[in-house]
Amino acid sequence: MKTLIISLKIFLFFTILTGILYPLFITGISQLIFPAKANGSLIVSNNKIIGSELIGQDFDSIIYFTSRPSAVAYNPLPSGGSNYGLTNKKLKETVSERKKQFIAFNQLDSLTEIPSEMLFASASGLDPHISFKAAMLQVDRIVKARNFNDFQKQKLLQCINKFTEEPQFLCFGEQRVNVLLLNLEIDKIK
Amino acid sequence: MTTIDVFQILLFIALIIGLTPILGNYMNKVFAGNKHFMLPVLGWLEKLCYKFIKVNPDEETNWKKYAIGLLMFNLIGFVFLFLIQIFQAYLPMNPAHLTNISWHSAFNTAVSFMTNTNWQGYAGETTMSYFVQMIGLTVQNFVSAATGIAVILAVIRGISRKSTDKIGNFWTDLCRSTIYVLLPLSILFSIVLVGQGMVQNFNAYETAHTLKGIDQTLPMGPAASQIAIKQLGTNGGGFFNANSAHPFENPTPFSNFLQILVIFLIPAALTYTYGKMVGSVRQGWCIFTAMLILFIAGLSISLYAEYSSNAVIGNLSHMEGKEVRFGVANSVLFSVVTTDASCGAVNAMHDSFSPLAGMVCIINMMLGEIIFGGVGAGLYGMVVFIILTVFIAGLMVGRTPEYLGKKIGAFEVQMAIIANLATSFAILVFTAWAAVSSYGLSGLNNAGPHGFSEILYAFTSAAGNNGSAFAGLNANTLFYNLSLGVVMLIGRFGVIIPVLAIAGSLAKKNITPSSVGTFRTDNWLFIGLLIGVILIVGGLTYFPALSLGPIIEHLLMNNGIIF
Numbered sequence: 001m002k003t004l005i006i007s008l009k010i011f012l013f014f015t016i017l018t019g020i021l022y023p024l025f026i027t028g029i030s031q032l033i034f035p036a037k038a039n040g041s042l043i044v045s046n047n048k049i050i051g052s053e054l055i056g057q058d059f060d061s062i063i064y065f066t067s068r069p070s071a072v073a074y075n076p077l078p079s080g081g082s083n084y085g086l087t088n089k090k091l092k093e094t095v096s097e098r099k100k101q102f103i104a105f106n107q108l109d110s111l112t113e114i115p116s117e118m119l120f121a122s123a124s125g126l127d128p129h130i131s132f133k134a135a136m137l138q139v140d141r142i143v144k145a146r147n148f149n150d151f152q153k154q155k156l157l158q159c160i161n162k163f164t165e166e167p168q169f170l171c172f173g174e175q176r177v178n179v180l181l182l183n184l185e186i187d188k189i190k
Numbered sequence: 191m192t193t194i195d196v197f198q199i200l201l202f203i204a205l206i207i208g209l210t211p212i213l214g215n216y217m218n219k220v221f222a223g224n225k226h227f228m229l230p231v232l233g234w235l236e237k238l239c240y241k242f243i244k245v246n247p248d249e250e251t252n253w254k255k256y257a258i259g260l261l262m263f264n265l266i267g268f269v270f271l272f273l274i275q276i277f278q279a280y281l282p283m284n285p286a287h288l289t290n291i292s293w294h295s296a297f298n299t300a301v302s303f304m305t306n307t308n309w310q311g312y313a314g315e316t317t318m319s320y321f322v323q324m325i326g327l328t329v330q331n332f333v334s335a336a337t338g339i340a341v342i343l344a345v346i347r348g349i350s351r352k353s354t355d356k357i358g359n360f361w362t363d364l365c366r367s368t369i370y371v372l373l374p375l376s377i378l379f380s381i382v383l384v385g386q387g388m389v390q391n392f393n394a395y396e397t398a399h400t401l402k403g404i405d406q407t408l409p410m411g412p413a414a415s416q417i418a419i420k421q422l423g424t425n426g427g428g429f430f431n432a433n434s435a436h437p438f439e440n441p442t443p444f445s446n447f448l449q450i451l452v453i454f455l456i457p458a459a460l461t462y463t464y465g466k467m468v469g470s471v472r473q474g475w476c477i478f479t480a481m482l483i484l485f486i487a488g489l490s491i492s493l494y495a496e497y498s499s500n501a502v503i504g505n506l507s508h509m510e511g512k513e514v515r516f517g518v519a520n521s522v523l524f525s526v527v528t529t530d531a532s533c534g535a536v537n538a539m540h541d542s543f544s545p546l547a548g549m550v551c552i553i554n555m556m557l558g559e560i561i562f563g564g565v566g567a568g569l570y571g572m573v574v575f576i577i578l579t580v581f582i583a584g585l586m587v588g589r590t591p592e593y594l595g596k597k598i599g600a601f602e603v604q605m606a607i608i609a610n611l612a613t614s615f616a617i618l619v620f621t622a623w624a625a626v627s628s629y630g631l632s633g634l635n636n637a638g639p640h641g642f643s644e645i646l647y648a649f650t651s652a653a654g655n656n657g658s659a660f661a662g663l664n665a666n667t668l669f670y671n672l673s674l675g676v677v678m679l680i681g682r683f684g685v686i687i688p689v690l691a692i693a694g695s696l697a698k699k700n701i702t703p704s705s706v707g708t709f710r711t712d713n714w715l716f717i718g719l720l721i722g723v724i725l726i727v728g729g730l731t732y733f734p735a736l737s738l739g740p741i742i743e744h745l746l747m748n749n750g751i752i753f
Binding site: 003004006007008009010011013014015017018019020022023025026027029030031033034037038039040041042048049050051052053054055056057058059060061064068074075076077078079080081082083084085086087088089091092095116117119120121122123124125126127128129130131167168169171172173174176180183184 | 194197198201235239242243244245255258259262263265266267270313314315316324325326328329331332333361364365368373376377380381384385386387388389390391392393396397398399400401402404406407408409410412414415416418419430431432435436437438441442443444446447500502503506507508509510511512513514515516517520521536537538539541542544545548635636637638639640643660661662743746747751752753
């Protein structure tokens with residue numbers, strides 16, 4: 001009986017400490033020093049939320065760079081991957097289908113090597129990034145769709161360079177391009 | 191692999207080696223009750239706790255009382271977490287208006303978080319309110335890790351003391367590890383994570399109007415505070431469904447590197463604390479070395495498998511279920527660390543890994559989660575293997591087995607065998623059951639041997655208290671919720687209770703002074719023997735099951751056979 005009372009009391013103590021005070025403390029500090037980040041790195045324009053810098057979006061228009069394939073169609077409720085194993089027939093079929101589609105959509109030579117992230121679905125289904133190479137393969141299609149002249153094309157290429165992030169602190173992770181930020185930027189090219 | 195990939199892995203290993211003595215030394219001071227630099231900052235909190243629960247921190251108990259306190263405390267945590275889930279809709283802080291959770295899913299989740307497994311049959315952002323995440327799950331993240339530390343402290347006392355039946359005070363151990371170790375590290379880590387872009391708020395879910403013109407609902411919540419302890423306490427339960435692959439739960443490569451680092455941080459440092467407390471730092475480093483060798487071996491096989499071309503997808507870089515910001519190398523590193531350490535967080539979908547890389551994850555868990563392992567749990571699991579090793583070595587040379595001056599008798603070996611068999615029994619029996627029942631097979635996402643691997647992975651993960659998954663398996667069903675719940679309980683308490691019994695029995699014994707005839711447990715020979723016993727006892731048990739799953743899948747894949 002004594003043990004039961006001690007257990008109840010110490011459980012209450014830890015619930016208040018680690019379940020209420022700790023998260024509140026962290027929220028307070030975060031909202032103070034990193035308000036934008038703590039609230040989801042939202043992109044707001046004309047008082048409307050367009051999206052989050054961190055969360056990818058689906059693009060199917062010919063005037064935009066396309067994101068990676070997603071098992072949840074970029075709907076974050078809930079996030080997730082396809083969970084197909086390598087010996088799953090569906091994976092092989094989907095990959096060759098995506099390859100054909102990417103080549104046709106971007107009017108590429110059928111022998112072009114497609115970066116693999118454009119053929120495989122991401123883990124979260126919300127991956128905001130593609131590789132530099134995948135962005136470059138889409139340039140000609142977008143230039144054509146937007147009727148860009150050479151000067152505007154140069155600007156577009158500059159945008160890609162601007163939004164190509166190198167490995168963080170030069171040593172962590174991979175080189176990558178944020179698709180949403182890039183698409184927002186090319187909308188500004190006049 | 192690029193130079194950067196290799197550099198990150200080497201940096202990771204170097205940091206773990208470097209931080210082990212620093213944190214290990216600090217924890218030694220904390221647990222021995224000595225002066226340390228956090229005492230002036232947080233000492234009042236510890237005193238407040240003892241005053242509130244009316245316990246004398248220096249009053250110690252025997253192993254049975256220690257175990258009863260532990261079980262009672264865990265039971266209360268379970269009941270509370272179960273109740274707030276099934277009544278979630280009536281509780282506050284639920285801006286997304288999530289409904290009550292089914293009793294069997296609530297049972298599974300409550301067991302899962304209490305046992306430091308953090309297996310998740312549900313998707314966080316569409317299931318759990320902020321109230322449950324914070325007041326239910328975050329709390330269990332802390333106390334289940336603290337429970338693990340308490341058990342290893344009892345074991346250490348059992349080894350280092352003589353002729354007593356006292357192995358410590360559970361409440362004191364719980365308090366000290368939460369207040370001085372887990373809490374300060376979590377505060378520090380969660381603020382860094384928010385700085386990298388992790389969300390931490392109580393806002394309602396935001397709706398974005400995307401460039402395409404459709405609405406996208408962005409889930410929010412107090413994520414960073416939970417993710418910090420999720421990694422540090424080797425818990426692994428994600429705030430969001432995609433776990434550490436979700437951009438809000440792991441925004442940058444740097445946040446990713448830190449998340450991997452802190453999984454190993456406390457389990458590695460505990461080997462040093464262990465060495466200090468049993469009176470030989472060298473013993474601690476030997477255990478550390480055995481763990482490091484097994485880690486590097488698994489990592490090498492996994493990297494090789496993921497970078498090899500195969501007959502199904504050719505030489506494409508294998509990005510299914512991986513994120514661009516992490517790439518292949520960081521996904522593999524994360525997967526090996528998280529399964530070594532019974533963490534279970536994932537930054538890539540293990541279900542989509544190549545068969546051999548998936549197998550490395552499964553084997554890491556099957557070995558008993560002792561490659562650094564869960565906070566506290568890894569080391570007490572390792573002590574079980576050490577007892578078996580000195581016993582086997584003793585048989586080979588015909589000497590009475592002895593570890594750190596303690597004679598290892600029949601009782602200790604029996605308990606070690608029970609601890610070992612409990613998990614293998616749970617894994618193999620339940621996997622077999624699921625594999626031949628319609629309700630077991632109906633949850634599969636993949637056909638052929640990979641489907642069997644999904645089941646094997648689930649029960650291995652539950653028994654090892656890991657919590658990661660081949661997530662294609664739909665485990666939120668009556669059968670899986672209950673069976674996995676039971677397996678998690680066996681995997682946790684089926685090891686903790688025998689281990690505490692060993693601690694109690696060792697504490698009563700005298701310490702025999704070492705002599706020339708003593709079998710040394712602090713040299714390369716012993717490290718080799720220990721690894722051998724781990725691989726034979728832990729690994730061979732599962733070879734038939736593995737050959738039906740990942741091994742045959744690998745062979746079929748290389749012949750281009752798909753299902």
